Amino acid sequence: MSRKYIVFTGGVLSGLGKGIAAASIGNILSPTYKVIPIKCDGYLNVDPGTMNPIEHGEVFVLDDGGEVDMDFGHYERFLGVTCKFDWNLTMGKVFDRIREKERRGDYLGKTVQMIPHVSNFIRDHFLRVGEETQAEVVLIEIGGTVGDMENELYIEAVKSLSRKVGRENVLFVHLTYVPIPSGVHEQKSKPTQQSVSLLRQKGIEPDIIIARCSEMLSDNIKNKIAVSCNLDKEDILTGLDVDNIYKVPLVFENQGMSKLLLKRLDLSSNTSLLPEWERLIKQRENAEKQITIAIAGKYTQLEDSYASIIEALHHCESLFSVKIKLKWIETSEGSFDLRGIDGVIVPGGFGSRGVEGKINIIKHCRENKVPFLGLCYGLQLAVVEFARNVCCLEGANTTEVDPSCLYPVIDILKEQKNILDKGGTMRLGCYVANLKSNTMVNSLYCSSEALERHRHRYEVNPEYHKILQDHGLIFSGLSPDGTLVEFIELSKEIHPYFVATQAHPELKSSLLNPAPLFKGLIEASLKKR
Numbered sequence: 001m002s003r004k005y006i007v008f009t010g011g012v013l014s015g016l017g018k019g020i021a022a023a024s025i026g027n028i029l030s031p032t033y034k035v036i037p038i039k040c041d042g043y044l045n046v047d048p049g050t051m052n053p054i055e056h057g058e059v060f061v062l063d064d065g066g067e068v069d070m071d072f073g074h075y076e077r078f079l080g081v082t083c084k085f086d087w088n089l090t091m092g093k094v095f096d097r098i099r100e101k102e103r104r105g106d107y108l109g110k111t112v113q114m115i116p117h118v119s120n121f122i123r124d125h126f127l128r129v130g131e132e133t134q135a136e137v138v139l140i141e142i143g144g145t146v147g148d149m150e151n152e153l154y155i156e157a158v159k160s161l162s163r164k165v166g167r168e169n170v171l172f173v174h175l176t177y178v179p180i181p182s183g184v185h186e187q188k189s190k191p192t193q194q195s196v197s198l199l200r201q202k203g204i205e206p207d208i209i210i211a212r213c214s215e216m217l218s219d220n221i222k223n224k225i226a227v228s229c230n231l232d233k234e235d236i237l238t239g240l241d242v243d244n245i246y247k248v249p250l251v252f253e254n255q256g257m258s259k260l261l262l263k264r265l266d267l268s269s270n271t272s273l274l275p276e277w278e279r280l281i282k283q284r285e286n287a288e289k290q291i292t293i294a295i296a297g298k299y300t301q302l303e304d305s306y307a308s309i310i311e312a313l314h315h316c317e318s319l320f321s322v323k324i325k326l327k328w329i330e331t332s333e334g335s336f337d338l339r340g341i342d343g344v345i346v347p348g349g350f351g352s353r354g355v356e357g358k359i360n361i362i363k364h365c366r367e368n369k370v371p372f373l374g375l376c377y378g379l380q381l382a383v384v385e386f387a388r389n390v391c392c393l394e395g396a397n398t399t400e401v402d403p404s405c406l407y408p409v410i411d412i413l414k415e416q417k418n419i420l421d422k423g424g425t426m427r428l429g430c431y432v433a434n435l436k437s438n439t440m441v442n443s444l445y446c447s448s449e450a451l452e453r454h455r456h457r458y459e460v461n462p463e464y465h466k467i468l469q470d471h472g473l474i475f476s477g478l479s480p481d482g483t484l485v486e487f488i489e490l491s492k493e494i495h496p497y498f499v500a501t502q503a504h505p506e507l508k509s510s511l512l513n514p515a516p517l518f519k520g521l522i523e524a525s526l527k528k529r
């Protein structure tokens with residue numbers, strides 16, 4: 001079979017869930033076909049690694065160390081693939097490469113232009129990724145909405161792709177919005193018509209329209225959209241608002257999505273993972289137990305900053321059939337109230353704002369046997385707390401906060417000392433840790449090794465390994481050379497669950513395979529109840 005490309009564009013509004021829609025279509029096809037995603041962002045940053053999470057949402061890290069946006073989290077969780085940095089294009093990355101090529105002389109004698117040089121470069125990127133991965137279906141998500149200046153070249157590139165590989169091998173899916181204005185109480189199709197008209201002016205005829213709406217589209221509105229967009233009624237689907245993103249593939253499938261995709265792409269068969277998903281979704285919906293987990297961070301005004309942590313907790317809700325209520329604690333605000341809390345997560349972070357608040361919360365968890373999971377900065381601050389209050393190293397700190405502190409128990413990684421550039425220079429990506437036998441971490445991973453993703457510049461200072469261990473801090477996972485502390489815990493005899501990792505295990509959690517350390521936290525929190 002020839003390789004198929006499904007291109008996703010959006011209209012009317014941003015934030016309609018184009019990434020989720022694309023991932024859901026991939027999910028429907030992925031048990032049978034090798035599906036890989038490519039995401040195209042219009043911004044001029046090379047990657048989102050240097051953006052503030054409050055502005056852009058979580059920075060997702062891939063196995064290969066690529067820093068990408070959180071849509072890749074959805075892709076990995078919905079498709080079961082390990083994505084590559086190469087599958088994310090940003091205009092920053094594109095122009096970087098074009099400049100490199102121009103300096104090398106690849107365009108010798110030519111005037112380098114947006115069209116065809118940049119657009120062809122993007123098109124060839126799609127073709128190359130398809131070829132290198134031997135994908136059967138390549139999903140291409142174009143960020144933003146049609147009409148955004150920064151995404152124009154991607155539109156040109158997919159047009160050119162369709163000419164090159166044949167229109168029959170490319171499916172254009174356009175995501176729009178059908179509002180029901182208050183007072184009118186009627187589904188409105190005009191924004192969709194206008195957005196499709198704009199897409200057509202750019203030379204793209206959509207094959208499928210998914211219209212996001214708070215209720216199922218009426219036959220009447222589907223007919224209206226179909227006629228005005230030159231499509232059949234069956235090509236118009238509702239992107240129904242749901243309370244759980246894992247329902248989106250089911251919502252699509254109930255409207256005949258796989259039949260439509262197979263017909264349009266001339267594919268023969270499809271098996272489905274959806275019954276298993278449905279079972280897990282039901283398990284979460286039918287939950288009778290409830291626990292409250294606090295997330296103590298400094299980016300709490302935007303929940304997307306902690307997107308993967310929230311997802312990992314959702315996976316546990318399904319696994320344990322428990323409802324997890326989240327309590328956000330803004331640690332830069334001084335006081336906090338941990339009454340009624342069954343477990344605490346101190347997530348990753350940077351800089352000094354909110355740090356003392358996090359340390360106080362960790363102290364409270366340690367002293368009061370509240371289940372605690374520390375992630376990255378959460379591990380580092382748990383070490384600072386332990387050093388100050390158990391090892392009696394008053395004045396212990398991380399040099400990230402206080403470069404001249406008395407006891408620098410957390411210090412910059414040796415290889416990071418001379419790095420000045422900020423973009424893409426942290427210790428990034430997947431690293432293996434050897435797990436100490438008979439520890440909680442060891443039994444949760446059911447393995448003597450853990451492979452998790454990292455994103456940090458600081459580490460537990462080797463000069464303090466001995467004193468920390470002598471006072472009872474268990475180093476349950478170390479880098480293979482024994483120098484980096486990757487996992488810590490307190491003995492089960494003194495605390496039901498006090499575990500932290502230098503890694504970000506939330507990034508690899510999925511509905512079918514929840515992250516082991518989150519499982520441990522929820523299990524302990526349930527027991528506490």
Ligand code: GLN
Nearest residue numbers: 348349376377456457458
């Ligand atoms: N700021 C810390 C470091 O750079 C922790 C990073 C994180 O939590 N992702 O090491």
